[in-house]
Amino acid sequence: MKLYVNGTSPYARKVLVVVQEKGLESAVETVFCDPWSDPAALLAVNPLSKVPALDLEDGTTLVDSDLIAEWLDASGPAPRLLAPIGPARWRALRLAALARGVTDAAFAAVVEGRRPEAERSAGWVSRQTAALRRAVPALEKARFPDGEPGEPEHFDLGDIGLAVALAYLDFRHAALGWRSLAPRLADWYDEVGRRPSMQATAFG
Numbered sequence: 675m676k677l678y679v680n681g682t683s684p685y686a687r688k689v690l691v692v693v694q695e696k697g698l699e700s701a702v703e704t705v706f707c708d709p710w711s712d713p714a715a716l717l718a719v720n721p722l723s724k725v726p727a728l729d730l731e732d733g734t735t736l737v738d739s740d741l742i743a744e745w746l747d748a749s750g751p752a753p754r755l756l757a758p759i760g761p762a763r764w765r766a767l768r769l770a771a772l773a774r775g776v777t778d779a780a781f782a783a784v785v786e787g788r789r790p791e792a793e794r795s796a797g798w799v800s801r802q803t804a805a806l807r808r809a810v811p812a813l814e815k816a817r818f819p820d821g822e823p824g825e826p827e828h829f830d831l832g833d834i835g836l837a838v839a840l841a842y843l844d845f846r847h848a849a850l851g852w853r854s855l856a857p858r859l860a861d862w863y864d865e866v867g868r869r870p871s872m873q874a875t876a877f878g
């Protein structure tokens with residue numbers, strides 16, 4: 675199967691981390707492309723011209739990072755990155771949704787900054803930045819509810835979304851200083867950021 679990605683997309687990185695955590699590197703051919711230039715090969719897989727997009731052997735195409743991550747988890751080998759229906763699954767999905775919202779706000783602010791100057795909205799960027807300031811402490815609370823001890827060895831789809839969202843804040847929003855908003859999350863991130871899957875998929 676072919677996975678369309680680029681090197682600076684947080685959505686693509688989330689899926690690349692899943693590929694590594696599942697040990698699927700030899701089953702997945704990674705194709706780097708620029709989605710903003712509407713390359714024909716990507717459009718054939720994703721008419722939205724967004725990465726990530728996955729082209730399966732039987733011609734089925736999957737778009738959207740969360741769908742692709744869940745599909746790779748369900749159809750690939752152990753370890754399972756999403757628990758069966760029950761509290762652990764809801765915890766992971768809740769965390770994944772909040773982390774995705776942080777990624778969306780962070781990415782929207784970056785895209786806004788790339789528009790021609792006359793078309794940029796400072797108000798839109800500050801709305802996204804305010805959302806990030808509120809959401810980072812909420813992420814910490816969602817990851818460590820009521821003093822629950824950290825489990826760095828546990829790295830499910832919720833944690834992967836969270837780790838990649840924080841990595842993207844470092845990459846594109848260093849001025850936010852997210853670590854001072856969520857010191858416990860910062861310790862957790864220092865730990866999980868050393869995982870081979872995170873190291874092998876660094877932005878750039």
Ligand SMILES: N[C@@H](CCC(=O)N[C@@H](CS)C(=O)NCC(=O)O)C(=O)O
Binds near residue numbers: 684685709738781
């Ligand atoms: N909800 C999608 C978002 C994907 C997305 O927006 N990808 C960006 C790269 S970070 C992209 O390809 N943008 C190109 C465009 O919007 O034209 C997902 O989770 O996969």
